[in-house]
Amino acid sequence: MTKNILHNIEKNMSSFSKGQKLIARFILENYDKAAFMTASKLGKTVQVSESTVVRFATQLNFQIEDETYDALSRNADRLKIISGERICDEMNKIMLSKHPSIGFYYLKDTGLLDLILPELVAMDKVETRNGRAHKNNYDHTMEVLENVCKHSDNLWLRWAALFHDVGKPKSKRWDNNIGWTFHSHNIIGAKMIPGIFRRMKLPMDAKMKYVQKLVELHMRPIVIADEEVTDSAVRRLLNDAGDDINDLMTLCEADITSKNQVRKQRFLDNFKMVREKLVDLQERDYKRLLQPCIDGNEIMEMFQLTPCREVGTLKQYLKDAVLDNKVANEREPLMELLMKKAQEMGLVNAENSK
Numbered sequence: 001m002t003k004n005i006l007h008n009i010e011k012n013m014s015s016f017s018k019g020q021k022l023i024a025r026f027i028l029e030n031y032d033k034a035a036f037m038t039a040s041k042l043g044k045t046v047q048v049s050e051s052t053v054v055r056f057a058t059q060l061n062f063q064i065e066d067e068t069y070d071a072l073s074r075n076a077d078r079l080k081i082i083s084g085e086r087i088c089d090e091m092n093k094i095m096l097s098k099h100p101s102i103g104f105y106y107l108k109d110t111g112l113l114d115l116i117l118p119e120l121v122a123m124d125k126v127e128t129r130n131g132r133a134h135k136n137n138y139d140h141t142m143e144v145l146e147n148v149c150k151h152s153d154n155l156w157l158r159w160a161a162l163f164h165d166v167g168k169p170k171s172k173r174w175d176n177n178i179g180w181t182f183h184s185h186n187i188i189g190a191k192m193i194p195g196i197f198r199r200m201k202l203p204m205d206a207k208m209k210y211v212q213k214l215v216e217l218h219m220r221p222i223v224i225a226d227e228e229v230t231d232s233a234v235r236r237l238l239n240d241a242g243d244d245i246n247d248l249m250t251l252c253e254a255d256i257t258s259k260n261q262v263r264k265q266r267f268l269d270n271f272k273m274v275r276e277k278l279v280d281l282q283e284r285d286y287k288r289l290l291q292p293c294i295d296g297n298e299i300m301e302m303f304q305l306t307p308c309r310e311v312g313t314l315k316q317y318l319k320d321a322v323l324d325n326k327v328a329n330e331r332e333p334l335m336e337l338l339m340k341k342a343q344e345m346g347l348v349n350a351e352n353s354k
Contacts, residue, residue, distance in 0.1 A: 057102075125137075
C-alpha cells in the first residue's frame, strides 16, 4: 500500500501546484512521519494551507483520517482570513480533479463547506412525512458531478453540475396527494447563480451566464424524454440552448441517477432519441428557421407602435408558428398570419388587412 501511494505521488509530481509539490516532497522523504500527521500539522510543516492539503488528498484520491477531520473542523473559522480569490482558486482545482466529490465531502464533513457554499450544505437533508421521504439532494449532486466528470473536463460544465439542483431547498413543498415537490427549482437555482458567483469571486462574464443557462434548462430534456420526443419540442430546446446543447445533454444524462434500472434505461434511450433528432434538425439547417424573418422593428413600423406588450405578443406568435412548424419561415405566409393576429388584437380592421 505504501509503495502504491509513493508511486502515485511520483507519477503525478509534474501536475502538482507549487504548494502541492512541497507536500509531495515532504511525504516522499518523510513518509514514516507524514503518515501520522494531521492536515493542519502537515500544512504548518511545509508552510501551506490546510485547504491545499485537502486538495492534494482529493487529487490523489487519498482518505483523510479521523484525527485530521477533527483538526480541520476545529480550525474551520480560519478560512475567514483567506481571500476570496484564493478560495476560488482552490475550489477550481478541486473541481478539476479526477473525483471532485471526495473534496466536497471532506469540506462538508469538516465544516468548511458551510463557510464556502452554505447553499450546498442546505441540500444535505432528507425529510420524511406520512411515510414519504425525498432523496438526499447533496448526495445526488455529488453523483451527478462524478457522472459529468466521466465524460468532460470542462470546468464550467462541472460547476453547472454542482449547482444544477441548488434551488431545491427553497422550492421544496409538501403536497398531500403526490408528496414532496420541487417545482421550478431550476428557475430558482438559475436566479441564485449570479449571487453565488459574485460571493465566490468566480467570473461574472459569459462563464457565469453559461452555468446559469444550464441550471435553468437542465429539466427541459428530461421533460421531453419523459414524454413523446417530438420535433417541435426538440426544435425549441435547440433554439434556447444554442451552441451549448451538447453540454446540456451531457448534464441531463448525468442527472439520471435512479436506482430503478428500467426507468433509468428508458430515460437514457429517450435521451439518445433526443440527440438523434438534434443531429437531424441541425443537418437540415433548422437553426436558420428558428427566428421569423419579420422582426419587431418591422412590426412596430407596420402598425405604428412603440415598444410595447403587443409587439412582443406578435413576435412570439410568429416565433411559435415557426417552431411548431405550422407555417414556413417565409415572408408571404408569415405576413398573412401576422395580419390575422393583428386583426384579432384590434390593431388593424378587416378592410385594412386585405
